[in-house]
Amino acid sequence: MKQVFAKPKALNDEIMHYCPGCGHGVAHRLVAEALDHYDITGRTVGVAPVGCSVLMYDYFNCDIIEAPHGRAPAVATGMKRSRSDLIVFAYQGDGDLASIGLAEIVHAANRGENITVIFINNTVYGMTGGQMAPTTLLGQKTTTSPYGRNFNTDGYPIRMAEMLAPLEGTTYVARMSLDKPVNILKARKSVFKAFEMQINNVGFSFVELLTICPTNWGMDSMESIKRIQDEMIPYFPLGVFKEKETEDYI
Amino acid sequence: MYYDVFISGFGGQGILLAGQLLAEAAMEKGLNVTFFPSYGVEMRGGTARCTVVMSDNEIGSPIVDNPRCVIAMNQPSLVRYQESTPPGGLLIVNSSLANLDDVKRQDIEVHGVPMSELAVELGNARLSNMVALGAFARLSGSISSDEIAGALEAVISERNRSLIPLNERAIMEGVRYAGGK
Amino acid sequence: MTEQKRILVKGNEAVGMGAIRAGCLYYFGYPITPQNEIPEFMSRELPRHDGEFVQAESELASINMVLGASAVGVRSMTSSSSPGISLMQEGLSYLAGQELPAVVINVVRCGPGLGGIATSQGDYFQAVKGGGHGDYRVITLAPASVQEMYDHTILAFDLADRYRNPTMVLADAVLGQMQEPIFEHGDVPPEPRKHWTLTGAANRPARHLKSLYLKEGELEAHNRMLQEKYREIQKHEVRFEEYDVDDAQLVVAAFGTSARIARTAVSRAREKGLKVGLFRPVTVFPFPGMRLCSLSERVKKFLVVEMNTGQMVEDVRLNVKGDTEVEFYGRPGGAIPTPVEVLTQIERHY
Amino acid sequence: MPTIKIESEKCKGCSLCIDVCPYELIRQERTINHQGYQYVVLADPEEQCTGCTLCALMCPDICIEVFK
Known part of the structure; x- marks a missing residue:
């Protein structure tokens, strides 16, 4: 009998601190599988955000640096520019990337930095206890939108993949969902592609992953999965928004 | 009058609610009180703790090294905090989840109360915190069970108001087990 | 006098209650532990008072939203915890330079860097020696109880307006997370008239709020005036x-x-x-x-x-x-x- | 026969695997592990498991291994 599914080597054996059902575990696994697949763990540096996944350095077997809140793309830029032989990826949540770090992500993308960014969108701040995120859906109640997100006062949920895809500097932009096995397989392909882009020096790659946060949504895992399908995917459509074959300039 | 108590257990055992209820009751009794909880990522490791200080004088430190009473709601809390009670102090142990054989102290008053089992008998394991408070009221003499029960309305959220009588019963069950009124 | 009722509240909530009592209806902030109960309280309460709550995209933005609100003459505030306060230092320097009142609550946690969420007083230097650039001071109150979290927030608005200067409440995680009984009282000094606000130059000459002084001697005079103000504060406001x-x-x-x-x-x-x-x-x-x-x-x-x-x-x-x-x-x-x-x-x- | 191995100490009982198993072969235990969670176990007396990996794909704690 042959083992057909095992934990990727790029992850260690620590029990992850994430809440039951939390999407970070699967997202970590997909990144780790890419590191295994391309055999790049030994030359990869990850940039951890501020948020629940700040502790990702406890789980990966590659080097990881912690960036100030929102500044992961700038830190990644500094590393990649100085050591282009390294594979550099930033792993950021929705508060980190789409709120406080919006300037950094847009400009790193626009400069076409040859880095990979994994963006975890679960429509809520996790670590701080469930506040409104820039991706919080209209009507969604959080601890700082207690009456439901209202576009008059809070604006609209921000679609990052669609925002970054038109930038000339980006080469691969996709949004995937971790709600069911078939979508996880597609997401895996996408994460692989994003790293491949970097390995081939094609340029800035970005994968947004829709994930659940049962704790801060106040739902059980199954209700949370249903929420991705019923509420998130209709607003945050899945797909590859941009894919260049080679580096090209206009 | 001065009394301080440390309550510790798993997240989800209602540790913070118990502390807050005690603080509310002390305030309604006319005492000064401080309630200091663990918060944020501290709790994600699965441990919840809080300190309640009650006094008829101004309260200095809300941080306490040697609380008069420790309520240990699980085994790790018993192991970790039994040493902090001063000689003559009080240790109340949830004997459903912590092993009384692991009590090393000879110089303090130790009471085992099967809080989780008593709570399950009342219909819900989550009432163990109320059983604990009932035992505390009976054993510490710092505040009465009626005073604690009287503060339930202030700390239980509106949608759970219907559960107040059940909580009162759990408090009384703690009193009963710890030796009656 | 009838005996007033005490209520058991968390330090962070007492800040929110004090702010609203002081007439602050404009709050701008960004989530960070251990002060989250302040924005959460304000997001719940301000809509009921016809105020505005904005969850800013960052602390950089929060402090500058406060700068804007202050410029048009309303009482506004932000709150954060150490790493977020570090991001606000630029804005605090601008507020001080432009002589704009503002209230900033710092529920101090551990540093340096991301540090941790436990309590600390490691931001004393940053608060009283000026964390931003230039010769300026921030009036800094150091509460030691939940009642003072309430009282000092009110006092901070008063001092900020009277001296047209940013004022900080330098709390810490224990004070923010602890619960104690407090009295809510109405002792709020009247808000001074503000003759310097930017409210439209329809019936008056245009006004400017700025900290850039390029003419010979102008900046030195401005700085000397600020120092004179700080001496006044030292003379009258020591507590x-x-x-x-x-x-x-x-x-x-x-x-x-x-x-x-x-x-x-x-x-x-x-x-x-x-x-x-x-x-x-x-x-x-x-x-x-x-x-x-x-x-x-x-x-x-x-x-x-x-x-x-x-x-x-x-x-x-x-x-x-x-x-x-x-x-x-x-x-x-x-x-x-x-x-x-x-x-x-x-x-x-x- | 294909089967899965669940590391019960790492399981947090989120039950995402239970829902995707086409043969409903995974169930939650009543007892708790050291983390305090009711973990899941494989209950496959008739050896119906096909080693499809769906459960492992969903598992956020990466505590399921699949053998075929």
């Missing part, structure tokens, strides 16, 4: 509290939560017959240095207790008479000194 200092041979000096811990240690020392007192700066800028100086004429020794590795102790040393001994005991971020530890230090240095 402190003392316990048992009259016959004390050793005085413990501490602010905020450290002062609460020290208070217990001092009482225990008194029970043991030691002549020990407690000096608690309530304002840390302006620092009550004159009072410390006069105390040092008869007090032999000071023991400064802080939840850091020694920050306020420098101000104590600067102000006491030359030969007065000043000892220090502190625990850096990640640990809290306990009453027993402080008592041990008292006995050691007595």
